Amino acid sequence: MARAAPKSPKPATLPESSITQPGLVPIEKNGEPSAASRFRIFIVDSGWNSAARRVLHENFALIRDLQREDPIYVLSRERSIEFMRRHGSRIGRDPIIAVHDMQALEKGGTAGFHGFRLSLGLLHTPEQALLGLQAFARFLVTHRNSADLEADIRAGLRREGLTGAIEIVMQHEAREIGM
Amino acid sequence: MLDRFGEAISVVLGALALAYLVYEIDRRKRRLRDLFHVLGSEEADISGELLSMVESGELQPYSREARA
Numbered sequence: 662m663a664r665a666a667p668k669s670p671k672p673a674t675l676p677e678s679s680i681t682q683p684g685l686v687p688i689e690k691n692g693e694p695s696a697a698s699r700f701r702i703f704i705v706d707s708g709w710n711s712a713a714r715r716v717l718h719e720n721f722a723l724i725r726d727l728q729r730e731d732p733i734y735v736l737s738r739e740r741s742i743e744f745m746r747r748h749g750s751r752i753g754r755d756p757i758i759a760v761h762d763m764q765a766l767e768k769g770g771t772a773g774f775h776g777f778r779l780s781l782g783l784l785h786t787p788e789q790a791l792l793g794l795q796a797f798a799r800f801l802v803t804h805r806n807s808a809d810l811e812a813d814i815r816a817g818l819r820r821e822g823l824t825g826a827i828e829i830v831m832q833h834e835a836r837e838i839g840m
Numbered sequence: 841m842l843d844r845f846g847e848a849i850s851v852v853l854g855a856l857a858l859a860y861l862v863y864e865i866d867r868r869k870r871r872l873r874d875l876f877h878v879l880g881s882e883e884a885d886i887s888g889e890l891l892s893m894v895e896s897g898e899l900q901p902y903s904r905e906a907r908a
Contacts, residue, residue: 734893736893744889759890761890772884774880777876777877793875793876814878
């Protein structure tokens with residue numbers, strides 16, 4: 662179970678407070694987001710002392726390098742806490758990585774499909790969190806040019822459901838034969 | 841008599857196994873949905889909030905230079 666940190670340690674690679682100040686250096690052209698970015702990535706992290714938070718902080722630079730076409734917005738701890746207070750059902754699920762699909766947003770606004778999110782805080786071990794983060798980064802990179810992102814995600818979730826069913830049956834069979 | 845009883849037990853056990861399978865698949869689907877899912881109309885208010893933070897300039901994109 663994740664415990665609340667009495668005082669949030671200074672993150673090693675995710676300098677949250679510095680990046681929400683106005684007047685920052687504009688994003689550079691080479692390897693950084695352009696106007697044509699497909700995604701906008703938001704990180705909401707209120708600072709729970711959790712494995713997921715540590716994994717995110719330790720791998721943030723790599724995520725940034727993998728997603729250099731898209732802007733990443735990191736909410737400060739204070740702003741994240743305010744955010745969680747307004748949306749209480751999300752408490753304990755953070756760090757949350759929300760990705761807006763700008764193509765979908767331009768078409769239909771926020772009323773319909775407009776992106777996807779990963780509630781990394783629900784993964785309790787460092788291994789699970791790292792695997793989740795890696796799968797998420799892979800998904801972003803491989804679906805950047807997807808014509809129908811929503812269909813891709815829903816198909817993926819259905820596939821996961823089927824894989825899960827097979828897994829359950831296999832586990833049951835393995836138990837039956839005493840493996 | 842014994843055959844019938846055996847059959848009935850088999851049917852009950854089969855039904856229980858099927859029910860467990862359905863329950864487990866549903867549980868995993870819900871867990872996966874909690875973990876990773878699409879943003880739709882349910883999250884419209886949250887997304888709108890994030891968008892307005894960007895549009896108002898409250899949120900600036902991360903850049904390496906800003907860290908330095």
